[in-house]
Amino acid sequence: MIDIQQILTKLNINPNNPGVSTGLKSWNGSGEILESYSPVDGKLIAEVHSANPEDFEEVVESASQAFKIWRLVPAPKRGEIVRQIGEQLRGNKQELGTLVSYEMGKSLQEGLGEVQEMIDICDFAVGLSRQLYGLSMHSERAQHRMYEQWQPLGIVGIISAFNFPVAVWSWNAMLAWVCGDVCIWKPSEKTPLTAIACQNIIQIVLKNNQLPEGISGIVTGGQAVGEYLADDSRIALVSATGSTRMGKAVGEAVARRLGKSLLELGGNNAIIVTPSADLNVAIPGIVFGAVGTAGQRCTSTRRLIVHVDIYEEVKNRLIKAYAQLRIGNPLDENNHVGPLIDTIAVDHYEDAIEKIRKEGGHFIIDPKVLKGDKYDSGCYVAPCVAEVENDYFIVQTETFAPILYLIKYDNLDKAIELQNAVPQGLSSSIFTLNIRESEQFLSQTGSDCGIANVNIGTSGAEIGGAFGGEKETGGGRESGSDAWKAYMRRQTTTINYSATLPLAQGIKFEI
């Protein structure tokens, strides 16, 4: 159906030696081999070497040297480089989006959408490069000027997850670059090729502008490579997206050396459906949130908290909607749901299902691991819905699969309490046409999440807002608004242009 060799070639990837063809030896590493299999058809796409400690050292050294040059480039000029990256991404959107879809398994629409998010963050970062504003203050001392300025941090380590293999890296990298930082990327070991494709694109732009390649480094590999980044005090900021388990390990290691971390971890996102909800808007929002990307977004809808008066109606409409879902090859636009990332994810799905049953859950739409020709990779599962209690252990856990939990409520205070009663705090929504209900949900006694939506599902956030969440989601914010501040250090400056030395707080000191 697609000619993957042709796509790899267009993205400058030599399938027999994916890293070396791009120039920097370390992109291919010398460490153990990572095999990239497509969950779409189970085929091996290519083998990539992971980075060993020497490779890592080489990449950090090249980043340190590049930082000395890059920090001197004026911010709007750095923005111009990011603009050129955005142009390259526009030119490669089809191929990169297709590779994302093939290597990761999300639908082609979503693969292209992910590349669009990268293009959008480039545009955002270009504008931002002229708006890295600091405040100025009035000094309490005469003839003194006081202000703050934002300086680059240095090397930013980016650990990204398989589910958004390229967009989440770009949210971090594009901001970090206009801020004057250099980046070292550890992509998910499950999706190394999309990362190498991005590196090729960036390196073309850097080369065209005679800039050092160390501005954008890559270290492929698993947990060990993540640990190199977390433990190394030359990495000023580690931005990590992924599971709470991974984030705790990274956060602890970085904190031990008092480095900075930005964590964007698991979600356990709920939608509250009130009696006034417009179900024609709510049902597609719920279904897209629960089954889009096969339930593997950190913003996927996991819990549906429905008012008792409309519970049966919502349940019936969900049964109808799920019956229409087409599961299969994500590159075929007729399908709604593609595969899970690998068979390990399928094991997690099956394990969760067993736990739901054990704890007393009841499926209204049955789970199933799909078999047969079309599902040869063994990674395709049926999206399912179960009636549960919010306090089941399994409901409190994020399972990266299309499993939706149905929970009943009778008054809004209780619904909000249920929505907040999980360890995670990423995304949340309410469907209502009642202004009191919507305002209560958005008030300080409402949702405790980093994202709170009204009449929109929990997933599909735009890049313009700050993205991230509270509690076990890690507290970090990436992407839009003023998330850029995490990639810079704030410096408060006071300048005395008087002929005396007045001290602050009126202290007298005479010699």
Ligand code: UN1
């Ligand atoms: C993620 O799942 O890690 O809000 C990021 C969304 C996307 C990003 C999700 N814009 O669904």
